[in-house]
Amino acid sequence: MTGTMLLEARSLTKYYGDHLALDRLDLSVAAGEIICLLGANGAGKTTTLNLFLGFTEPSAGEALVDGRSVASDPAGARSKLGYVAEVVSLYPALTGAENLAFFAELAGKRVDMSERDAILSRLRFPLEQIDRASGGYSKGMRQKLGLAIALMKGAQAILLDEPLSGLDPAAANDLVTVLRETAASGTALLVSTHDIFRAKEVAHRIGIMRHGRLVDMVEPATLSAGELEQLYLTHMAERAA
Structure with a gap:
């Protein structure tokens, strides 16, 4: 490299x-x-x-x-920098979209919906699940959402x-x-x-x-x-x- x-x-x-x-x-x-x-x-x-x-x-x-x-x-x-833990910590009562928006705002970024959906698609996150409560997500979905949070904040x-x-x-x-x-x-x-x-x-x-x-x-x-x-x-x- x-x-x-x-x-x-x-x-x-x-x-x-x-x-x-x-x-x-x-x-x-x-x-x-x-x-x-x-x-x-x-x-x-x-x-x-x-x-x-x-x-x-x-x-x-x-x-x-x-x-x-x-x-x-x-x-x-x-x-x-972004960080994805072994067990991604999400607010289980919030939807995936709400978790993304919350963590993006913590990093000082507003969520652009087209950018968000492009990132989720690239990460193969099922878009139809983004408005479901994250407490019901599989571990694989949680890992992908953790990656999406890192990328939404602009982590290099x-x-x-x-x-x-x-x-x-x-x-x-x-x-x-x-x-x-x-x-x-x-x-x-x-x-x-x-x-x-x-x-x-x-x-x-x-x-x-x-x-x-x-x-x-x-x-x-x-x-x-x-x-x-x-x-x-x-x-x-x-x-x-």
């Missing part, structure tokens, strides 16, 4: 007391690129996302969003935490396609996941994390699913040793 670097971690480090949760992470995600961070619980994936989001402060190094330092310009960084980079967890195979395949199409429109995506095989399907690059360190960065197109799994297991075995 040769586009603008929208997400950058520079020697990003985080201690919680004496525990080193993230160890000098160097990482960049370009416009139009999907990077998946793969690793076991405690590998540093969620800490990385939290540092980009400004939910916690780095112990050393810095996180940047479109060149804006999260630590010194948090509002400027957040204005370029989106962080996703386990977006494929708990989806049935058909819904997971659909979301993989949606994520690839979203990146193709110029958005940078940084995805935390445990799912080796879905990571291979969706990512341009996969970063393998272990004990707070980025121990490998691979291009999944150059590896079979079996080779990728063996590489991952080898790194995990090194951790155990």
Whole structure:
């Protein structure tokens, strides 16, 4: 990828007391690129996302969003950033349309209906469901609405935490396609996941994390699913040793 670097971690480090949760992470995600961070619980994936989001402060190094330092310009960084949690938080009594309008207004944007419907169509969200209460949405629909909220606010980079967890195979395949199409429109995506095989399907690059360190960065197109799994297991075995 040769586009603008929208997400950058520079020697990003985080201690919680004496525990080193993230160890000098160097990482960049370009416009139009999907990077998946793969690793076991405690590998540093969620800490990385939290540092980009400004939910916690780095112990050393810095996180940047479109060149804006999260630590010194948090509002400027957040204005370029979207976040889709593993469980997308919506107001269940509000319709999808009302949730979209509410979160867009929080970001200082008014909803243009034609833009909204174009985004929803691109994300393969069923437009006939947008005026239903969101409490009845499936997880796949909630993930798509979370992406729509991020895109409506004009996010150039989106962080996703386990977006494929708990989806049935058909819904997971659909979301993989949606994520690839979203990146193709110029958005940078940084995805935390445990799912080796879905990571291979969706990512341009996969970063393998272990004990707070980025121990490998691979291009999944150059590896079979079996080779990728063996590489991952080898790194995990090194951790155990």
